[in-house]
Amino acid sequence: QVTLKESGPGILQPSHTLSLTCSFSGFSLSTYGMGVSWIRQPSGKGLEWLASIWWNGNTYNNPSLKSRLTVSKDTSNNQAFLKVTSVDTADTATYYCAHTRPTGPHYWGQGVMVTVSS
Amino acid sequence: DIQMTQSPSVLSASVGDRVTLNCKASQNINKYLNWYQQKLGEAPKLLIYNTNNLQTGIPSRFSGSGSGTDYTLTISSLQPEDVATYFCFQHNSWPLTFGSGTKLEIK
Numbered sequence: 001q002v003t004l005k006e007s008g009p010g011i012l013q014p015s016h017t018l019s020l021t022c023s024f025s026g027f028s029l030s031t032y033g034m035g036v037s038w039i040r041q042p043s044g045k046g047l048e049w050l051a052s053i054w055w056n057g058n059t060y061n062n063p064s065l066k067s068r069l070t071v072s073k074d075t076s077n078n079q080a081f082l083k084v085t086s087v088d089t090a091d092t093a094t095y096y097c098a099h100t101r102p103t104g105p106h107y108w109g110q111g112v113m114v115t116v117s118s
Numbered sequence: 119d120i121q122m123t124q125s126p127s128v129l130s131a132s133v134g135d136r137v138t139l140n141c142k143a144s145q146n147i148n149k150y151l152n153w154y155q156q157k158l159g160e161a162p163k164l165l166i167y168n169t170n171n172l173q174t175g176i177p178s179r180f181s182g183s184g185s186g187t188d189y190t191l192t193i194s195s196l197q198p199e200d201v202a203t204y205f206c207f208q209h210n211s212w213p214l215t216f217g218s219g220t221k222l223e224i225k
Contacts, residue, residue: 037214046205046216046217046218046219047154047162047205047207047216047219048216049207049213049214049215049216052214060212060213062213062214063213064119064213096161096162103152103167103168103171103209104150104152104164104167104207104209104214105152105164105207106164106167106173107164108161108162108163108164109161110161111161
């Protein structure tokens with residue numbers, strides 16, 4: 001059974017760096033074809049794919065966030081991480097991590113709400 | 119970037135109706151199209167992957183079809199628990215993109 005859970009600061013100030021952790025079970029990020037994606041959703045709005053990291057270390061970021069995104073993984077501890085630098089109010093959203101295969105995101109975490117406010 | 123356009127944005131139908139939701143890509147996505155269901159206050163759930171493959175545990179009343187730029191999600195007999203917003207998603211090319219969603223309501 002695949003499960004994922006996101007954790008993060010809840011609230012942070014503009015210009016700071018957002019750090020999120022995805023802790024998962026039921027699969028390994030060292031297994032061929034496995035990946036983790038990050039997706040966010042502002043309240044009442046649509047979904048935005050942010051980044052994906054794969055079993056082989058390859059990463060893909062959404063260029064709409066320019067170079068603000070960094071995704072990484074700790075295979076031994078079954079965790080993936082997302083950092084977003086220079087946050088502003090537009091980054092306020094629920095952030096999800098999702099177990100990803102070549103067929104796309106399959107299982108999603110419950111999401112973590114992040115508010116950017118001074 | 120590939121733009122995904124969903125229609126209608128809101129759909130109201132009766133229990134038992136056959137319902138069709140549409141998704142159009144701005145270019146050919148080679149059937150790399152998924153459908154997700156998001157109920158209020160919950161995370162999205164995968165229904166269909168690669169156009170017409172039913173995810174494990176999803177009821178058979180859900181089905182998908184399409185090719186090229188045009189895709190559909192069909193619910194053969196609408197049930198009250200199907201009230202949700204449905205998103206299409208292309209994973210043919212980076213950056214991956216979602217449609218803006220169709221909100222499905224019961225009349």
